Amino acid sequence: MPASPRAEAAVRARRFWPWLLLAPGLLWLLGLYLLPLLGLVPLSLSEPLSRFGLETVFRGRLATYLEVLQAYGPILWRSFGYAASATAIGLLLAYPLAFAIRFRGGRWQPLLIGLVVLPSLTSYLVRAIAWTSLLGDNGPVLALLQSLDLTAAFNGLGLLRDGRLLNTPTAVILGLLTNQLPFLVLPLVLAMERIQPCLLEAAADLHAGAWRRFTQVVWPLSRPGLAAGILLGLIPAAGDVVNPLFLGGPNERMVANTIDNLLLVQLQAPRAAALTLVLMALVTLAVLLQLRGRGLDGLPLP
Amino acid sequence: MPAQLPLPSSQSGRRLFLQRLAATAAGAVLAPTLLQACKGSGSGNGNGSGELVMSTFPLYIDPDAPGAPGSVSRFRRDTGIQLRYLEDINDTRQFFARIRPQLAAGRPLVQDLMVLPSWMAQRLIGLGWLEPLPLAQVPNIRNLVPYLANPPWDPQQRYSLPWQSGIAGIAYNIKATGRELARIDDLFDPALRGRVSALLEMRDTMGLLLLADGQDISQPTWAAAQPSFARLEQARKDGQIRRFTGNDYQNDLLAGNLAACIGWSGDVAQLVLEQPDLRFVVPESGGVLWSDVMLMPKGAQHRREAAAWMNWVYEPVEAARIAAAVQYISPVVGVRQQLAKDPATAALAANELMFPDGAMQQRLHSFGPLSESEEARWEERFASITEG
Amino acid sequence: MNRIGNVLLAASSALTFALLYAPVAVTVLFSFNAPRGRFNLLWQGFTLANWRHPLGDPALTEAFLTSLALALAAALLAVLLGGLMALSLARARLRGRRVIGLLVALPLTNPEIVLATALLNLFVGIDLPRGPLTLLLSHSLFCLSYAALTLKARLAGFDPSLEQAAQDLGAPPLEAFARVTLPLLAPGLLAAGLLSFSLSFDDFVISSFMAGETVTLPLYLAGAFQREISPQVQVLTTLVLLVSAALLLLATLSGMPTLRKAVDLPRRDPFGRP
Numbered sequence: 024m025p026a027s028p029r030a031e032a033a034v035r036a037r038r039f040w041p042w043l044l045l046a047p048g049l050l051w052l053l054g055l056y057l058l059p060l061l062g063l064v065p066l067s068l069s070e071p072l073s074r075f076g077l078e079t080v081f082r083g084r085l086a087t088y089l090e091v092l093q094a095y096g097p098i099l100w101r102s103f104g105y106a107a108s109a110t111a112i113g114l115l116l117a118y119p120l121a122f123a124i125r126f127r128g129g130r131w132q133p134l135l136i137g138l139v140v141l142p143s144l145t146s147y148l149v150r151a152i153a154w155t156s157l158l159g160d161n162g163p164v165l166a167l168l169q170s171l172d173l174t175a176a177f178n179g180l181g182l183l184r185d186g187r188l189l190n191t192p193t194a195v196i197l198g199l200l201t202n203q204l205p206f207l208v209l210p211l212v213l214a215m216e217r218i219q220p221c222l223l224e225a226a227a228d229l230h231a232g233a234w235r236r237f238t239q240v241v242w243p244l245s246r247p248g249l250a251a252g253i254l255l256g257l258i259p260a261a262g263d264v265v266n267p268l269f270l271g272g273p274n275e276r277m278v279a280n281t282i283d284n285l286l287l288v289q290l291q292a293p294r295a296a297a298l299t300l301v302l303m304a305l306v307t308l309a310v311l312l313q314l315r316g317r318g319l320d321g322l323p324l325p
Numbered sequence: 326m327p328a329q330l331p332l333p334s335s336q337s338g339r340r341l342f343l344q345r346l347a348a349t350a351a352g353a354v355l356a357p358t359l360l361q362a363c364k365g366s367g368s369g370n371g372n373g374s375g376e377l378v379m380s381t382f383p384l385y386i387d388p389d390a391p392g393a394p395g396s397v398s399r400f401r402r403d404t405g406i407q408l409r410y411l412e413d414i415n416d417t418r419q420f421f422a423r424i425r426p427q428l429a430a431g432r433p434l435v436q437d438l439m440v441l442p443s444w445m446a447q448r449l450i451g452l453g454w455l456e457p458l459p460l461a462q463v464p465n466i467r468n469l470v471p472y473l474a475n476p477p478w479d480p481q482q483r484y485s486l487p488w489q490s491g492i493a494g495i496a497y498n499i500k501a502t503g504r505e506l507a508r509i510d511d512l513f514d515p516a517l518r519g520r521v522s523a524l525l526e527m528r529d530t531m532g533l534l535l536l537a538d539g540q541d542i543s544q545p546t547w548a549a550a551q552p553s554f555a556r557l558e559q560a561r562k563d564g565q566i567r568r569f570t571g572n573d574y575q576n577d578l579l580a581g582n583l584a585a586c587i588g589w590s591g592d593v594a595q596l597v598l599e600q601p602d603l604r605f606v607v608p609e610s611g612g613v614l615w616s617d618v619m620l621m622p623k624g625a626q627h628r629r630e631a632a633a634w635m636n637w638v639y640e641p642v643e644a645a646r647i648a649a650a651v652q653y654i655s656p657v658v659g660v661r662q663q664l665a666k667d668p669a670t671a672a673l674a675a676n677e678l679m680f681p682d683g684a685m686q687q688r689l690h691s692f693g694p695l696s697e698s699e700e701a702r703w704e705e706r707f708a709s710i711t712e713g
Numbered sequence: 714m715n716r717i718g719n720v721l722l723a724a725s726s727a728l729t730f731a732l733l734y735a736p737v738a739v740t741v742l743f744s745f746n747a748p749r750g751r752f753n754l755l756w757q758g759f760t761l762a763n764w765r766h767p768l769g770d771p772a773l774t775e776a777f778l779t780s781l782a783l784a785l786a787a788a789l790l791a792v793l794l795g796g797l798m799a800l801s802l803a804r805a806r807l808r809g810r811r812v813i814g815l816l817v818a819l820p821l822t823n824p825e826i827v828l829a830t831a832l833l834n835l836f837v838g839i840d841l842p843r844g845p846l847t848l849l850l851s852h853s854l855f856c857l858s859y860a861a862l863t864l865k866a867r868l869a870g871f872d873p874s875l876e877q878a879a880q881d882l883g884a885p886p887l888e889a890f891a892r893v894t895l896p897l898l899a900p901g902l903l904a905a906g907l908l909s910f911s912l913s914f915d916d917f918v919i920s921s922f923m924a925g926e927t928v929t930l931p932l933y934l935a936g937a938f939q940r941e942i943s944p945q946v947q948v949l950t951t952l953v954l955l956v957s958a959a960l961l962l963l964a965t966l967s968g969m970p971t972l973r974k975a976v977d978l979p980r981r982d983p984f985g986r987p
């Protein structure tokens with residue numbers, strides 16, 4: 024039977040409506056994300072015309088990248104190092120908590136998850152300011168360590184610097200860690216949702232101890248949660264600005280501070296663009312390593 | 326097939342209604358606040374309202390106290406001019422980065438007046454981004470202290486009018502250091518390791534170090550600065566210097582995180598009221614004398630109001646009130662006599678940091694000018710130290 | 714699990730919560746402090762005066778309201794655009810689905826400084842002055858990704874047969890969607906909206922590049938160290954905390970979709986019976 028014009032129109036509309044729905048959002052993403060990002064490439068290969076003017080001239084200058092890597096390579100290394108340390112310690116804390124929420128939480132699960140998320144709903148600048156009070160030379164944390172006579176030991180371990188906690192790498196990593204925690208715990212809980220308690224019971228019945236139950240059951244099945252946590256935790260941490268600024272000193276500056284300084288203080292936009300793209304490349308590498316063909320659909324993003 | 330079917334239309338209709346209500350409420354809340362946000366801080370179109378907008382550093386004027394309105398309130402009351410006094414300049418270079426895109430594109434700023442260091446004034450004058458001040462309408466300019474008239478950065482006194490001057494020196498907590506400090510070398514004392522800070526204001530920090538190195542900072546040279554740069558860098562790497570700060574060295578001094586630092590004379594004078602153990606000293610090798618000046622960006626619209634403000638703050642009575650609060654070096658003649666009249670402020674009239682006599686003036690030095698390319702080199706070297 | 718294991722589990726969880734709540738507790742505590750000077754960072758004495766005047770710092774209040782308005786606008790925009798995208802990605806069999814999904818998710822994986830630098834370069838290049846408009850554009854962008862992904866996940870776990878049933882009963886597609894799917898999607902929309910709101914409200918890095926002369930709350934706080942940290946900072950933060958806690962409690966008690974529904978697992982007992 025020949026299709027009526029109205030049916031044909033309906034069929035055509037049905038093919039177009041997905042794209043119609045996508046259009047505004049896609050416009051946003053292309054215009055405000057992809058194109059500006061690509062626009063950094065020619066900027067990074069340009070030179071400023073004058074010191075205080077905004078114009079740059081494209082010269083195809085690759086040397087900028089070499090200069091940037093040479094001058095700021097150590098800072099990039101440090102940034103990922105701090106972020107990785109914070110994520111590693113964070114995971115050590117997040118796994119037990121996620122396990123407890125999933126398998127011991129019962130009907131309190133939503134409430135417990137809410138409690139984990141609640142602090143991140145307050146301004147993280149206010150929390151950083153609060154940490155400066157807590158970790159200050161006359162603050163409670165240091166006083167506690169002194170009363171427990173742990174100062175010398177921590178000094179030796181490098182956790183304190185001359186008996187100070189504020190403006191040290193420890194303080195910065197601590198700040199990065201507490202910022203990340205909710206984003207590490209949540210995906211792990213979601214991932215562990217897929218683990219039925221009966222699996223753990225079965226493993227116990229087969230005489231597997233607690234450690235083996237973890238390594239053979241929990242760990243493999245919660246790997247997507249781990250990947251999500253690293254994506255949502257480590258990568259933003261590497262680009263953090265506030266924690267090194269408030270809790271660190273000039274020896275603890277991270278790459279985002281440097282980009283900020285290059286752009287706003289030294290007024291060197293091409294260098295800033297080059298460093299930004301280098302950071303972007305490293306981040307993309309980290310993301311690809313995490314995804315490894317799995318695709319984002321497989322990740323339990325909250 | 327799930328066990329539950331959605332409830333009948335009355336419930337989903339109610340939900341839709343609630344959604345629409347929420348959306349309308351959000352819009353009702355949103356619109357006025359968004360309008361307020363746009364109005365109160367629109368950039369790129371100048372300042373079309375009747376407000377006089379001034380950006381300056383914090384801690385730079387007498388604040389409102391219960392029963393005693395501050396200068397801003399009194400000015401508003403006396404003249405009827407709506408003054409918007411913004412203490413939003415934390416770091417001169419960052420402020421410059423904020424205003425650069427506008428001024429470079431030839432667009433006016435929100436501000437009609439800004440208070441910035443003289444070296445920034447020189448840069449802005451050179452770039453042509455300033456309006457000449459309406460000094461013809463400021464009769465009180467005759468009260469400007471002679472040694473600040475026609476300064477090197479503005480030889481014809483057209484673009485700038487001094488706000489306050491001050492001294493960069495050593496601020497310290499005598500209980501924390503355990504002794505009196507007198508020399509820049511004291512900041513590098515290993516006993517104070519990790520409890521010392523320096524300023525991000527390059528000319529103040531490097532000026533003091535160069536003076537301690539016996540150099541003449543009225544004509545600073547790159548070669549002469551290298552040993553001082555190296556010394557500073559080493560101190561930073563060793564952990565001698567805890568932080569590089571703007572105005573926020575005050576918090577750390579008060580909280581006990583700093584024992585000694587490079588700071589500014591007026592700030593410390595104000596902090597002593599809170600923490601009596603604090604001291605300020607001009608180093609033996611000399612202190613750095615700086616001036617902050619009032620400037621008008623190109624395209625500013627409220628010239629009459631700006632002139633009224635400048636005239637008002639150059640009235641000796643008002644200038645004395647400001648000086649008593651901030652305790653910096655006032656550019657207005659007659660302030661000393663005003664302060665001496667009032668028993669509450671008489672002691673300040675004898676303060677050598679506010680009214681430096683001949684001997685003190687010998688110990689104070691101004692940082693000389695740097696050419697554009699020189700400045701870029703210095704800034705880059707300094708940034709490599711302060712930014713790690 | 715044996716006793717030691719359980720003790721370790723409890724101890725570790727307690728430590729984690731302590732780390733999470735230490736700065737929050739300090740903030741709440743200091744909202745009751747009577748500071749001597751301009752910086753509410755040292756404990757001086759207990760007072761209720763700050764709570765009687767929560768709006769006592771006009772510059773802070775103005776920044777707070779600016780952030781509020783901006784976050785509302787950005788969240789609405791993000792949920793709208795993101796919702797449309799999510800609908801399309803979850804329901805339709807598009808050919809470029811994976812690529813588009815990647816594009817949506819990509820902004821999430823970048824540190825904020827990357828977006829900030831790119832956007833600053835864009836706006837300087839097209840000569841768009843920094844202010845409320847650039848703030849709204851940039852905030853709605855990163856919220857869009859979160860909103861789209863959240864809603865896509867919610868829609869993925871959705872049973873399309875409900876809507877089909879409505880259509881079988883004679884309702885046109887749009888009405889079927891509006892009267893069946895949309896109400897059931899409401900909790901997801903709210904969640905995406907709240908998430909976008911909090912992301913925008915708390916944004917610092919992108920705002921510091923995009924704000925121009927506009928002062929949002931995080932920007933105000935960043936400069937506060939140089940200027941003044943009034944007790945109202947801690948008071949307002951505590952208020953935000955209380956409101957958020959109340960909303961969370963409400964969401965939990967009103968039976969919003971639990972995690973099970975979000976990951977599309979029907980309730981089963983240990984023996985696999987629904």
